[in-house]
Amino acid sequence: MSKSFAKSSLYFNYFFSSIGKKQVLAVTATFLCLFTIVHFIGNLLMFAGPQYFNWYGHTLASGPLLPLAEGLLLLLFLSHASLGLWLACENYRARPERYYKKVRSGRGATFASATMPFTGILLLFFLVLHLLHFRFGPVYTIVYDGVEMRDFYRLMIEFYANPLNVVLYLLSMCLLSFHLGHGVQSIFQSYGWIHSKYTPWVKRMGLLIAVFLAIGFSSFPLWAYLKHGVVGY
Numbered sequence: 065m066s067k068s069f070a071k072s073s074l075y076f077n078y079f080f081s082s083i084g085k086k087q088v089l090a091v092t093a094t095f096l097c098l099f100t101i102v103h104f105i106g107n108l109l110m111f112a113g114p115q116y117f118n119w120y121g122h123t124l125a126s127g128p129l130l131p132l133a134e135g136l137l138l139l140l141f142l143s144h145a146s147l148g149l150w151l152a153c154e155n156y157r158a159r160p161e162r163y164y165k166k167v168r169s170g171r172g173a174t175f176a177s178a179t180m181p182f183t184g185i186l187l188l189f190f191l192v193l194h195l196l197h198f199r200f201g202p203v204y205t206i207v208y209d210g211v212e213m214r215d216f217y218r219l220m221i222e223f224y225a226n227p228l229n230v231v232l233y234l235l236s237m238c239l240l241s242f243h244l245g246h247g248v249q250s251i252f253q254s255y256g257w258i259h260s261k262y263t264p265w266v267k268r269m270g271l272l273i274a275v276f277l278a279i280g281f282s283s284f285p286l287w288a289y290l291k292h293g294v295v296g297y
């Protein structure tokens with residue numbers, strides 16, 4: 065009984081410690097990065113045409129594991145967001161004094177790291193709006209090979225026919241690049257994988273991934289707007 069209590073107390077203390085929360089945050093960030101990459105790869109099918117894109121959407125929407133996947137993703141997003149805000153509040157309380165002058169030493173906080181809580185909140189807000197539209201938005205149907213399915217391609221084209229939606233999406237991708245650019249290198253740091261030899265490469269890789277995904281995702285609304293403009297493919 066005492067050993068079990070001591071072990072539980074150890075896990076409890078670890079989770080509520082600063083390093084524990086940072087490492088759990090890194091784990092959730094890792095899975096969210098992988099999800100973002102997979103989501104990007106899947107969306108590339110829109111370039112192949114409406115049939116391929118709609119079959120892709122139909123396969124995901126009709127899968128028996130969809131509710132489980134959505135629940136896990138929701139848990140990941142909420143855990144990541146709450147832990148990030150928790151740590152940001154702790155860091156703020158740990159530095160109650162405001163300095164009149166900041167000395168640039170080449171180390172410490174960058175613009176991307178300092179704005180992580182804000183870019184994270186804005187990205188979460190964007191994600192909610194994005195899901196509300198594409199998950200619960202207008203329902204158009206189309207039939208391929210005798211199978212009736214939701215016409216996600218038409219929904220996407222219709223949405224990005226509005227230039228305001230395109231601009232808001234592009235701004236959100238700029239936020240994603242800032243968030244990922246610092247987030248990727250923070251993951252490695254939280255895991256303890258830091259070394260003077262390869263840390264600079266980790267930073268470059270984080271920046272490369274962030275810029276690549278931001279440009280890649282931005283290509284979707286730009287292509288939809290420039291190619292179609294109005295519904296009628």
